[in-house]
Amino acid sequence: MENRVILDIDDVCIRYGEDLAVRNVTLPIYENQITAIIGPSGCGKSTLLRSLNRMNDFIHGCSHTGGIALGDMDIYDPATDPVEIRLRIGMVFQRPNPFPKSIYRNIAWGPTINELKGDMDARVENALRRAALWDEVKDRLSDSALNLSGGQQQRLCIARALAMEPEVILMDEPCSALDPVSTARIEDLLFELKENFTIVIVTHNMQQAARVSQYTAFLETGKLIEFGETEDVFTNPKNERTEEYVTGRFG
Amino acid sequence: MSKPRNLVWRHRKAKAFEYFCIAVTALAVVLLAILVYQASVLGIPWLDMQFIDSFPSRFPEKAGIKSALAGTLWLISLTAMFAIPVGVLAAVYLEEYAPPGRLTQTININIANLAGIPSIVYGILGLAIFVRFFALERSVLAGALTMSLLILPVIIIASKEALRAVPSSLRQAAFAVGATRWQVVRAHVLPAALPGILTGVILAMSRAIGETAPLIMIGALTYVAFVPEGPMDEFTALPIQIFNWTSRPQEEFHELASAGIIVLLGVLLMLNAVAVFIRNRGTR
CATH class of the missing domain: 1.20.5 (Single alpha-helices involved in coiled-coils or other helix-helix interfaces)
Structure with missing residues (x-):
């Protein structure tokens, strides 16, 4: 069965001032699949990820060409409201960054300011359950989120993104600051989330990409070297550089 | 090994x-x-009620600081009303909204320079603008506006530092759940920066409460036998009264000056206590 393309990245270039960080990348993101973006440090994978929900807008001197479409929404159109984009494309960052507020408020703030309808308690519980955090925190929802462990904080950040019920969730090396046990929990979580969400994950960790993703994109110095089903990319890469990278010969 | x-x-x-x-x-x-x-x-x-509740007099045993204390309270309240909102909001603009570039940089450097200008210069400025041009005369309003100019750079610089210390990951987290710039600033950045901002405000207000030169420049009176009843009334302030007493030959007036200093320190302490109280409530 052919998967539906939900995010269409078409010939995208991203510059920081004069530096070309992403070069002519064309890439489909398939609905309800996990797409991993891998590549050596500085290859532009985080830059590409942040451009998908216009988080690069906050970086002074960052500019782009090309097009990204989410369904019928043109993400790069200056008339498109970035707030609207971020309601449909959520994000989880490299380091857990909960708000210095209660666990409950962390989840509820986004839906509150965007005036999402429905019972807030149910929304918070649902998000925490989906992020596999509910049982650990259900008795202390009013405690500060900063008292949670690093792994719990990152699952809280995932729950915070889930509570917005986005179509796509971007994850920028979500496990790089976590221990192996927390990492394993989040990887398990990704499998369940893909039933309802589309996930794009940037990772340094090739085993992680191989374990969790259905599609893999390999970037080097801003260029898309190879894109395909994860199994093919890892076991039968078409490009020599990809093979060298996935077998650990450089990077 | x-x-x-x-x-x-x-x-x-x-x-x-x-x-x-x-x-x-x-x-x-x-x-x-x-x-x-x-x-x-x-x-x-x-230091007794008679001292607190009497107007200045040429007889030391009858002299008090009622008018100076009232003048300082008026001056400080009005100054806080003008300087804190303007200073904090200017800092929010410069840190959160202004695009980085030559203009913003120039403004920042100039604000830093303004903080180092002698207070007497602000007095001259206040005299020209508020007292003469806006014809506010020697009112407590003219004094408060002059004081506000004087302490604005301090408030702006301290608030900017406090805002800059808020980690950008917090802003990104808020933007990522679909917040507007204002919602991010209002709900996350300002609360996180509040302790630092209040520290700057305390420093600035402490400076304003002790300043004498600009007030003398704009014509605050030294002998005032009434309490200002509105922002347009003439006034005197604690440091002016203290300065006046120390410059008299009689020993008793020097002792009165000491009593005045204690009152000034008391007002300062109360002001700081309020700020610390707000800060602790905010960070809890």
């Missing part, structure tokens, strides 16, 4: 630095203690 080199000597140096820091701290504390002690010894005998 080889033996660490010079370990005894290194520890000795570490200890020496620690003692040096203690000595320097002690110096500051001792100097403050001497100041407070001297003022107390001379001033406390004069």
Whole structure:
């Protein structure tokens, strides 16, 4: 069965001032699949990820060409409201960054300011359950989120993104600051989330990409070297550089 | 494993630095203690309700600081009303909204320069703009506006530093759940920066409460036998009254000045207590 393309990245270039960080990348993101973006440090994978929900807008001197479409929404159109984009494309960052507020408020703030309808308690519980955090925190929802462990904080950040019920969730090396046990929990979580969400994950960790993703994109110095089903990319890469990278010969 | 080199000597140096820091701290504390002690010894005998509740007089036993205390409270309240909102919002603009570039940089440098300008210059500016041009005369309003100009750079610089110390990951987290710039600033950045902003506000208000030169420049009176009843009334302030008493030949007036200093310190302490109270509530 052919998967539906939900995010269409078409010939995208991203510059920081004069530096070309992403070069002519064309890439489909398939609905309800996990797409991993891998590549050596500085290859532009985080830059590409942040451009998908216009988080690069906050970086002074960052500019782009090309097009990204989410369904019928043109993400790069200056008339498109970035707030609207971020309601449909959520994000989880490299380091857990909960708000210095209660666990409950962390989840509820986004839906509150965007005036999402429905019972807030149910929304918070649902998000925490989906992020596999509910049982650990259900008795202390009013405690500060900063008292949670690093792994719990990152699952809280995932729950915070889930509570917005986005179509796509971007994850920028979500496990790089976590221990192996927390990492394993989040990887398990990704499998369940893909039933309802589309996930794009940037990772340094090739085993992680191989374990969790259905599609893999390999970037080097801003260029898309190879894109395909994860199994093919890892076991039968078409490009020599990809093979060298996935077998650990450089990077 | 080889033996660490010079370990005894290194520890000795570490200890020496620690003692040096203690000595320097002690110096500051001792100097403050001497100041407070001297003022107390001379001033406390004069400190009673009669002193608080009387107007200045040429008889020391009848003289009081009622008008100066009222003038300072008026001045400080009005100054806080003008300077805090303007200063904090200017800092929010410069840190959160202004695009980085030459213009923003120029503005920032100039604000830093303004903080170093002698207060008498602000007095001249206040005299020209508020007293003459806007014809506010020698009113407490003209004084408060002049004071506001004087302390604005301090508030802006401290608030900017406090805003800059808020980690950008917090802003990104808020933007990522679909917040507008205002919602991010209002709900996350300002609360996180509040303790630092309040520290700056305390410093600025402490400076305003002790300033004398610009007030003399704009024509605040030294002998005032009434309490200002509105922002357009003439006024005097504690430091002016203290300065006036110290410049008299009679010994009794010098003691009255000490009593005035104690009152000034009391007002300052109360002001700081309020700020600390707000800060603790905000960070809890």
